[in-house]
Amino acid sequence: MAFSEYEIETPCDGLTADSDGDALYQAGLAYSLGETVDTDLVEAHKWFNLAALKGVEEARSLRREMADQMSAEEIRAAQKAAREWLRLMN
Numbered sequence: 001m002a003f004s005e006y007e008i009e010t011p012c013d014g015l016t017a018d019s020d021g022d023a024l025y026q027a028g029l030a031y032s033l034g035e036t037v038d039t040d041l042v043e044a045h046k047w048f049n050l051a052a053l054k055g056v057e058e059a060r061s062l063r064r065e066m067a068d069q070m071s072a073e074e075i076r077a078a079q080k081a082a083r084e085w086l087r088l089m090n
Contacts, residue, residue: 010037012047017089021054028059032066041070045078050085 011030015023028047031040045066051059067075 011035017086021051021056021059024048024051024054025056025059027051028062032062041066042074042078042081045070045075046081046085049078049082 011027015027024047028044028051030036031047032044033039037043045063048059048063048066052063066078070078
């Protein structure tokens with residue numbers, strides 16, 4: 001994927017409410033590991049949460065691991081971001 005001054009691609013580009021759980025999980029991995037984007041635990045938790053809603057067991061496990069490294073405020077922000085994303089996608 002090419003990056004340009006006018007188009008910024010992220011792991012979540014193209015994801016919708018109809019995306020499968022694995023695609024959502026992969027976005028979480030990218031944010032948790034800092035692959036193609038800066039590491040962002042709030043974003044990682046959000047995507048793992050969304051993947052877990054689609055039944056991805058590994059996402060549940062990694063979401064718990066993320067939560068252990070986050071403050072209560074960060075967890076609330078991630079949960080709010082997941083709810084907002086679902087609202088916007090539906």
